[in-house]
Amino acid sequence: MNLKKIYKYGSPPNFYRFAMKLEPWCLSLGLFLIAIGSIGGLFVAPKDYQMGDAFRIIYFHVPSAYLSMSAYAAMGIASIIGIVWRSNVAFAVAKSIAPFGALMTAVALITGMLWGKPMWGTAWVWDARLTSEFILLLLYFGYITLHATIKEQKKADRAASLLAILGIINLPIIHYSVVWWNTLHQASTISKLDSPSIVGEMLWPLLLMIIGYMIFFIGVICRGGSAEVLMREKRSNWVKEV
Amino acid sequence: MSIFDMGDYNFYVWSSVFVSMLALFLTYFDAKKKHKDATSAIRNMNKPK
Amino acid sequence: MLPRHKRLLGILVTLIGVTVAITLILSSFQDNLLYYVTPSEAIKKIDDDQSKFRIGGLVEVGSFKRKDGSLQSRFVLTDGIESVEVNYIGILPDLFREGQGIIVTGKFDKMKIFIATEVLAKHDENYMPPDIHALKESTS
Incomplete structure (x- = not known):
């Protein structure tokens, strides 16, 4: 691995230029996929044999739940890079992921309640899956609070990153909670890639939604991360040009 | 169209659509606002005095 | 280093x-x-002094009875080995049907009938339209 190259591309001005170029593409492609996926999920996909139309909530619940976890993984990895390589850009990216991840977690919980109420007969239970996803929300809040309350930037970065890194352990717990323990929540439908437990005409809108959310997420982080980099670098020369 | 006529499920499905879209909207405009604030702060700082 | x-x-x-x-x-x-125990595990503690707990199992086909015009229902929960008779007064979730996975909260009475105060439906991870489901049923 050529470290010099990595340092060069990970430098703030390069990151900034790259992110700002990438952002509009991600946003438009992401929103396009989400639009197609929504139409497919709401209007084209057939009703479920048991849940009827209520099953369509899957097209909004699963992508947000998926992103709540992937965003956390990204935040954890960025935090590790930040601490190990003392990379300011990595810290900035991690910090800009937190509000997005927290919002996605909240959406996953809310859409889950809206789905659970008519189908399970309850909006909330403290089973292993719901509880561990709730802990994910608390981890995001903890990260955001640490950044908000510690004034000195370097200390805040280190404390919040440490929390983010330790919280990574929660991700496999969320994922396997439905396997390890009896839960009210059902097992995953599409993590078994060889034979997803859903028919093709219901699956494609779901995949489009997930990919669309992912690309949209990258776009948002390009914008939010750039903003954070600018604030951190406001005294350096390259910033004056933008 | 049948999708607007899901009986009891209308509320649940369309609320979840609304919440999801609102969140996507909010998260993007939050990032955009932060970016705007940052650039305007830097412009103020570099104003010739 | x-x-x-x-x-x-x-x-x-x-x-x-x-x-x-x-x-x-x-x-x-x-x-x-564990959010719930199976009927086999529940049977073991039938004589214990109990606080409320949850049992998860399938509603035995043909066991569901409900008086017309009342919310009182009776059904049998099974895990294929043991089964538990359940009594419940209240509204059942939309997914409740015979053969469906159900989680009940409550405790056993002296007649060894499980008096449920809450009934939740557990959904599995399979999604398909009705025609494909019918096709699968007929071939299996």
């Missing part, structure tokens, strides 16, 4: 340590983390 290698090692060691600790904690609370 470069300082950044030390930091990386530090993170890895901490992560492994905390993972081990959490694994130990979770495995010692295994019983509390």
Whole structure:
């Protein structure tokens, strides 16, 4: 691995230029996929044999739940890079992921309640899956609070990153909670890639939604991360040009 | 169209659509606002005095 | 060893340590983390002095009875080995049907009937339109 190259591309001005170029593409492609996926999920996909139309909530619940976890993984990895390589850009990216991840977690919980109420007969239970996803929300809040309350930037970065890194352990717990323990929540439908437990005409809108959310997420982080980099670098020369 | 006529499920499905879209909207405009604030702060700082 | 290698090692060691600790904690609370027990496990503690607990199983086909015009229903929950008779007064979730996975909260009365105060429907991870479901049923 050529470290010099990595340092060069990970430098703030390069990151900034790259992110700002990438952002509009991600946003438009992401929103396009989400639009197609929504139409497919709401209007084209057939009703479920048991849940009827209520099953369509899957097209909004699963992508947000998926992103709540992937965003956390990204935040954890960025935090590790930040601490190990003392990379300011990595810290900035991690910090800009937190509000997005927290919002996605909240959406996953809310859409889950809206789905659970008519189908399970309850909006909330403290089973292993719901509880561990709730802990994910608390981890995001903890990260955001640490950044908000510690004034000195370097200390805040280190404390919040440490929390983010330790919280990574929660991700496999969320994922396997439905396997390890009896839960009210059902097992995953599409993590078994060889034979997803859903028919093709219901699956494609779901995949489009997930990919669309992912690309949209990258776009948002390009914008939010750039903003954070600018604030951190406001005294350096390259910033004056933008 | 049948999708607007899901009986009891209308509320649940369309609320979840609304919440999801609102969140996507909010998260993007939050990032955009932060970016705007940052650039305007830097412009103020570099104003010739 | 470069300082950044030390930091990386530090993170890895901490992560492994905390993972081990959490694994130990979770495995010692295994019983509390289970949201429900099966009918076979429930039968074993039928004579114990009980607080409320949850049983999860399938509604036995042909066992569901409900008086017309009342909310009182009776059905049998089974895991294929043992079964429990359940009595419940209240509104059943939309997914409730015979053969469906159901979780009931409550306790046994003196007649060894489980008096449920809450009935939840558990959904599986399979999704398909009605025609494909009918096709699958007929071929199996």
